[in-house]
Amino acid sequence: MLTLEDLHIVMDDFTLDADLSVETGACVAVLGPSGAGKSTLLMAIAGFLPLTSGRILWGGAPMPDTPAKRPISMVFQDNNLFPHMTAFDNVALGLRPSLRLTGPERGQVENALARVGLTGLGDRKPGQLSGGQAARVALARVLLRNRPLLLLDEPFGALGPALRTEMVALVKDLVTETGATLLMVSHEPEDAREIADQVILVAEGTAHAPVPTAKIFADPPAALREYLGK
Numbered sequence: 001m002l003t004l005e006d007l008h009i010v011m012d013d014f015t016l017d018a019d020l021s022v023e024t025g026a027c028v029a030v031l032g033p034s035g036a037g038k039s040t041l042l043m044a045i046a047g048f049l050p051l052t053s054g055r056i057l058w059g060g061a062p063m064p065d066t067p068a069k070r071p072i073s074m075v076f077q078d079n080n081l082f083p084h085m086t087a088f089d090n091v092a093l094g095l096r097p098s099l100r101l102t103g104p105e106r107g108q109v110e111n112a113l114a115r116v117g118l119t120g121l122g123d124r125k126p127g128q129l130s131g132g133q134a135a136r137v138a139l140a141r142v143l144l145r146n147r148p149l150l151l152l153d154e155p156f157g158a159l160g161p162a163l164r165t166e167m168v169a170l171v172k173d174l175v176t177e178t179g180a181t182l183l184m185v186s187h188e189p190e191d192a193r194e195i196a197d198q199v200i201l202v203a204e205g206t207a208h209a210p211v212p213t214a215k216i217f218a219d220p221p222a223a224l225r226e227y228l229g230k
């Protein structure tokens with residue numbers, strides 16, 4: 001279980017509070033208006049942003065201070081791929097930052113590329129891939145890292161609707177296979193409906209406790225109604 005205990009973050013005149021838990025293995029969509037603090041929330045969980053006060057626990061124990069030691073993989077909106085490196089190496093980084101792989105590790109990278117439908121494209125650099133293929137490289141990397149907590153910050157924001165639906169389905173398959181706990185920020189409520197059992201609504205300075213997706217869409221709170229444009 002991921003627990004945000006009396007979390008309080010202050011950045012200039014922006015504040016974000018959270019006091020909530022996410023069950024292990026849950027698929028959670030993080031929704032809320034632009035600027036509400038969704039990225040801030042994920043960055044704090046990943047350890048890239050200091051807390052003003054409060055604690056983040058995983059399985060009841062405080063998270064390590066160092067982001068690299070947290071049981072987390074994160075994908076940012078731009079997919080954080082290195083443009084000068086091949087797809088293979090971008091994925092391999094998830095396993096070995098030194099890129100010195102053993103034979104079996106090279107096999108693992110090939111398997112991860114195959115699992116996201118990129119067999120044979122490992123030699124391409126991100127500039128030689130479509131947006132959807134680049135997003136798949138980022139997914140292959142997190143797949144290989146095999147961390148129990150997956151944070152996706154609008155990972156498919158740059159993709160068109162059909163491709164996005166395909167990628168959301170792929171994420172759903174991957175987290176089902178690996179049993180990972182997923183927090184995914186999306187500006188598309190449809191993504192939440194497709195992938196998430198629960199929704200964390202971030203609005204007016206608070207990240208609210210997860211609510212079942214069906215329930216929150218059946219009777220959206222005011223902040224979500226505004227965001228849904230209804």
Ligand code: ADP
Pocket residue numbers: 011012014032033034035036037038039040041
């Ligand atoms: P969202 O992801 O929901 O669109 P963000 O988490 O990116 O929102 O931003 C939340 C708020 O924090 C915004 O008002 C933004 O202007 C502010 N903010 C973001 N980064 C910083 C920063 N480094 N310093 C001060 N304020 C910031």
Ligand code: MG
Pocket residue numbers: 038039040153
């Ligand atoms: Mg954001």
